[in-house]
Amino acid sequence: MLTEVTKRGNVPAKPSAPRRRTVRRRAAAVRLGLMAVPLAFFALFFAYPVAAIVGRGLREGGHWQLGGLTEVLSDPGTLHVLWFTVWQAAASTGLTLLIALPGAYVFARFDFPGKQLLRALVTVPFVLPTVVVGSAFLGLLGRGGVLDELWGVRLDTSVWAILLAHVFFNYAVVIRTVGGLWAQLDPRQEEAARVLGASRFEAWRRVTLPALAPALAAAALMVFLFTFTSFGVIQILGGPGYATLEVEIYRQTAGLLQLSTAAVLTLVQFAAVAVLLLLHAWSVRKREAALRLVDARQTARRPHGAGQWALLCSVLAVIAVLLLAPLGVLMERSLRTSDGSYGLTFYRALWSVDETGTFLVAPAEAIGNSLAYAAAATVIAVLVGGLAAAALTRRAGKLVRGFDALLMLPLGTSAVTVGFGFLIALDEPPLDLRSSWILVPLAQALVGVPFVVRTMLPVLRAVDVRLREAAAVLGASPLRAWREVDLPLVRRALLVAAGFAFAVSLGEFGATIFIARPDSPTLPVAVGRFLGRAGELNYGQAMALSTVLMLVCACSLLVLERLRTDRSGEF
């Protein structure tokens, strides 16, 4: 009988033990195999170029020159740059949260016509190239800008222009990260608190705010990170008086050829970003902690009462003034010639090669270049990022978590350093890519991969393990189960990830400016070059190209918005 079997069963079945170990080893091997491609990619195209350029800056005659380290660090100029970098980032973050949080609430809890379209529109600035953001604000706040014409107000060399541009740029980060979670919080939790005697505000403070806190922290850190490493915006709006570390690295590298100073600044930035990323990873992990989430569609209601309508209207007004106006101005400037009439002069000029030698080819060719490069970069980013996300799905061990953080590093590393590193590191056999077109997509993919991983990971992790088990018991092999269960569920996330990668590749500026060949510039590079030259035609063409770039980005985003996944990613 059974009880006998129970007692007898004490003797373990020995011969099976080695077989079990093979199973476990195979699982580890699969994970390692998935991680191999992303690891190789990052080693070769991120760690190696960055190490090469930092090494070149710090070595002289084959010896490490670490004396330069203290010299640069104690230089008042460096300290000034560092101070400005930190405080403008902090101020930008605070201002962004202040302005965007009501928006996050409105998008999370209210239902109003045109909400989807508006959500796509407020995301446009985030994927816009910094150069375009810079020129849009120049058109609004700069010399001859809208404010200048109306009231004689110019903000383009003040820190306000930078801060406002940063808010413009990062509004969507808060809307998506905080608002996305907010929409999925069960309103009944707050209702439970109300029934227990909490006032409306108290219920929000004690129930909703703690649930949102990790998302808030994550959003704040992301905004801080993006503004800390801000380049294009400050390059264009800051004037000579303001420089972040990133801008200073560019000046030292490209302008003054002071590689040692640039190397030290890169290290400083690297250290700061590493600390920020650790904080971010920590807050993300806390965010994934047990929260009961519901379908976002069920939580949104039509606003009712004067207060709610007023809130909705003021948020819409802020969006109109802060986000849509700069974009509108950009388009307006691209169409207006000096005599005040409107026409397509600047657009037409894009199709001809000018005599001043700004370009070797017709600027319009940049459109084709950009699309081709971005498409290639998207393929690379989706491949590398998809494999990395698949490897990270099963959470295990510190090693994997370290890998997770590593994937975010390119976002916070000086793009200038990466670009210049590409130039000096990948120019000799066996890896001589200097004259190859693939160099640009590779650099752009570096920025795209973190977005792919961040978009895919929450969706992949949300796939219930037991669905795979159900498939297995019904006779599906692991590969088949992945194809039948995971793939249909993540297909949309994959498309969204690809779209994001495409948009950020399209807008990449800091690294591309170094490695794009003069005869095949990308759109942001062309815009940057136009803005760097005086003259009305150059300015007008910059605005025209920016408009083209903006429209391409906006279109890809609108397509994405249609595909929005149920569980939104972190961007």
Add this chain to the structure above:
Amino acid sequence: MLRIDGVTVRFGGHTALDTVGLDVADRETVCVLGPSGSGKSTLLRVVAGLQQPDTGRVLLSGIDQNGIPAHKRQLGLMFQDHQLFPQHNVQDNVAFGLRMRRTGRRESERRVGELLDLVGLPGVRNRAVSSLSGGEQQRVALARALAPQPRLLMLDEPLGQLDRSLRERLLVELRQLFRRLGTTVLAVTHDQGEAFALADRLVVMREGRVEQTGTPLEVWQHPASEFVARFLGFENVVEAMVRGDKAGTSWGEIPVPAGTPEGGCRLLVRPTGVVLTGPEEGLRCTVTGRTFRGGATSAVSLLLQPEAGPRLEATCTLPAAPQMDERVGVVFAGGDVVVLPGG
């Protein structure tokens, strides 16, 4: 059909299954009954090949399943929360296992129709699974598990999430269905009613160990331990000293079955064995709880506080039921007294 032999599973320091042995014969329905955390689900996962045992073997039709992955074991498993594939409709969910076995399209459609009829859900083929109610999802999950004609069907808390009346109806249907199809079934549940209604044989588990096995009647009549007795809902357990055909307890003398060995033991008195008499007769008690259970017998459950000894549970019919705080007398009926082995 299925033999589980000395299977142990540890999660870190916690032992989920401790040298568990179990046999399921062909066409038999075995129910594993135990409180949550007793390792029931882990047992199913081991058999399905979703969980590697640390030691021990699982044999199906006499063949050791070690190293055979889940998808090659040809078993059926109905998950506690169904785990229907949200991206597929009902038809594709039920046909999933057939597709994995490369069944032809026409044949598979015919079979899906057959199974949906069988589980009483004709005409839901093209519905999205999210549009089904809990009970309907349960039936679809059952159809999906049955479709590939598994050698052994495993059910994890099969009716756990359903409301009472639906559950009772489905229980009867399931029992008939399994008998008709000749399915071999291994089910786990924490609900004794479910287990009693479904099982040919019961296996009671406690903290990863098998505590008792037997037919539902055997387990009901002779719980093998105080744990089993209490898990079946019997609370009247008391220390006793057996002398002849009587045992001395703090409730006074209680008759014991003939042949009970002399000396100390623990006794169980089923509520039906606690007979109410006039207040001057037998053990004097005060009524401290009174719950109307309804049902065909219009039973009332009583909680009695005797003058000495632990609280007693009794049951009687509504007309005979005393009021709260009323004083009653109690005598014990020998037929409902069980000697618990092992102390």
